[in-house]
Amino acid sequence: MKKYFLSLFLLVSLHSQAQEVGLNARRKWFLPDHLKLQFAGNIGFLSGGPGYASRNQTLETDLLFGFLPQKFGGDALVTTTLKTTYSPWRIGLRNNYYIRPFSIGAYLSYTFGPQFDSKWPSYYPAGYYWWATSIRPGAYIGGKAGRNVVLNNHRRSLELYYELGTYDLLMISYIQNKGFLKLHDIVSLSIGVKYGFD
Amino acid sequence: MIFGVIEMRSPGRVSLLFTKSSTKLKYILRRTGLGLCLAMTSLLTSCDDLFQYNPNEETLLEKERNLTAKNIERITQLSVSDTTRFILMGDSQRWYDECEEFVKSANQQKDISFVLHAGDISDFGLTQEFKWVNEIMTRLKYPYVTVIGNHDIVANGSATYRKMFGPLNYSFGFGHDRFIFINTNSREYAFDGSVPDIAWLKSQLADNPAKLNTIVVGHVPPFDADFDKNLEKPYTEALAGDPNVKFTLYGHQHRFYEGQFYDDGVNYHLTTSMGARGYMVITTWKGGYKVERVEF
Numbered sequence: 001m002k003k004y005f006l007s008l009f010l011l012v013s014l015h016s017q018a019q020e021v022g023l024n025a026r027r028k029w030f031l032p033d034h035l036k037l038q039f040a041g042n043i044g045f046l047s048g049g050p051g052y053a054s055r056n057q058t059l060e061t062d063l064l065f066g067f068l069p070q071k072f073g074g075d076a077l078v079t080t081t082l083k084t085t086y087s088p089w090r091i092g093l094r095n096n097y098y099i100r101p102f103s104i105g106a107y108l109s110y111t112f113g114p115q116f117d118s119k120w121p122s123y124y125p126a127g128y129y130w131w132a133t134s135i136r137p138g139a140y141i142g143g144k145a146g147r148n149v150v151l152n153n154h155r156r157s158l159e160l161y162y163e164l165g166t167y168d169l170l171m172i173s174y175i176q177n178k179g180f181l182k183l184h185d186i187v188s189l190s191i192g193v194k195y196g197f198d
Numbered sequence: 199m200i201f202g203v204i205e206m207r208s209p210g211r212v213s214l215l216f217t218k219s220s221t222k223l224k225y226i227l228r229r230t231g232l233g234l235c236l237a238m239t240s241l242l243t244s245c246d247d248l249f250q251y252n253p254n255e256e257t258l259l260e261k262e263r264n265l266t267a268k269n270i271e272r273i274t275q276l277s278v279s280d281t282t283r284f285i286l287m288g289d290s291q292r293w294y295d296e297c298e299e300f301v302k303s304a305n306q307q308k309d310i311s312f313v314l315h316a317g318d319i320s321d322f323g324l325t326q327e328f329k330w331v332n333e334i335m336t337r338l339k340y341p342y343v344t345v346i347g348n349h350d351i352v353a354n355g356s357a358t359y360r361k362m363f364g365p366l367n368y369s370f371g372f373g374h375d376r377f378i379f380i381n382t383n384s385r386e387y388a389f390d391g392s393v394p395d396i397a398w399l400k401s402q403l404a405d406n407p408a409k410l411n412t413i414v415v416g417h418v419p420p421f422d423a424d425f426d427k428n429l430e431k432p433y434t435e436a437l438a439g440d441p442n443v444k445f446t447l448y449g450h451q452h453r454f455y456e457g458q459f460y461d462d463g464v465n466y467h468l469t470t471s472m473g474a475r476g477y478m479v480i481t482t483w484k485g486g487y488k489v490e491r492v493e494f
Contacts, residue, residue: 043252068255073256074358116254123385167253173321181294181330185330188247188249188250
């Protein structure tokens with residue numbers, strides 16, 4: 001845990017000291033626009049993977065592979081997640097820093113394991129359980145801050161983001177139990193870093 | 199806590215990033231970094247579930263583990279009298295508000311020793327749901343023990359149930375009574391003949407040297423479609439064949455329902471769900487018992 005964050009901060013400081021020179025070459029269309037590494041958020045203890053961004057950088061779609069070690073989760077769980085984030089506003093700051101103050105997004109995650117079902121086995125009557133245990137849709141809001149840098153003559157960006165999210169089963173529980181459940185009972189925090197190849 | 203340590207270091211790190219920036223900005227960042235550190239630390243210590251890793255994670259606090267053993271320990275320390283009064287409730291699944299109302303109502307009952315939860319503690323088999331129901335049930339003035347329901351077996355539910363409560367089949371004695379809790383959720387095991395465990399039930403019934411009144415508690419009653427048809431007869435005959443079994447308790451159907459359905463001298467009682475806002479108060483004494491329905 002500690003190691004991850006330290007290396008993250010080291011990475012940030014390394015990039016900010018890079019000289020601002022050079023140009024970027026046009027990249028192949030199929031190469032990912034960025035890589036993300038995320039901590040928590042119901043898609044793994046750590047999850048990471050490639051993603052694509054719209055030309056104006058407001059829409060990002062990522063494919064994340066997540067892992068939850070037994071030590072932190074009581075059970076070792078592997079997930080894949082498809083997630084899309086919309087961050088409409090960009091505020092430029094000095095020294096190529098910028099903030100995207102508001103993000104909203106949704107995800108669909110799949111957890112692997114024989115105890116989880118996408119389609120219930122035939123020994124259940126149709127509709128006996130209405131939800132799939134392996135597939136979880138969720139949603140979140142958040143924000144991020146980043147900096148554009150030039151590294152080895154390539155334009156790169158580094159962003160830190162946070163998200164406050166929940167998922168379908170908790171939302172339903174909350175809607176039906178507003179006396180006992182408070183919003184903070186169903187919302188959890190995740191934080192992540194994005195490395196962009198602009 | 200580790201996260202807190204990192205935040206403690208972050209003011210220094212942040213200032214590294216801004217080597218080209220003014221000293222004033224550095225100063226502000228140092229101050230906000232310190233503030234963020236304090237805010238994060240207080241948030242972390244006040245909130246156990248700030249970070250969640252997977253809906254199916256099985257993370258529990260020590261006070262949320264082995265609850266069956268801990269609560270039986272509390273029950274055995276209660277004073278025994280000629281009559282025993284306890285509550286049977288069940289199916290708290292996704293009815294937290296109603297379950298809170300139940301606790302208020304149950305706490306006003308007189309001379310209750312403990313509460314039996316007839317299963318379907320959770321709706322989706324999520325650890326988070328078990329924790330919420332436990333949070334509500336610990337507000338009872340009495341200890342509570344549970345039997346596993348079909349919804350509690352979904353996904354990682356049964357693994358969480360084992361960690362949080364204990365074995366899926368167990369028994370304990372109190373006063374003139376002996377309680378046998380048995381997993382009767384056959385459908386969750388594809389009706390493979392293993393659930394309910396008839397051999398275990400028979401051995402438990404046989405192990406009764408003091409001839410205590412025996413009360414078998416399950417979630418799915420034997421006449422329900424979710425109970426293994428091939429085991430219905432062996433199960434009901436095991437109960438009827440024991441002269442110490444006068445009645446047996448269930449949940450699952452979300453309705454009050456009772457009768458001697460097999461004409462064999464054993465009375466079956468089903469309690470309703472929390473959603474239907476009802477429970478039962480059961481009184482037992484040597485040679486008899488009484489069941490009262492309560493609506494809240």
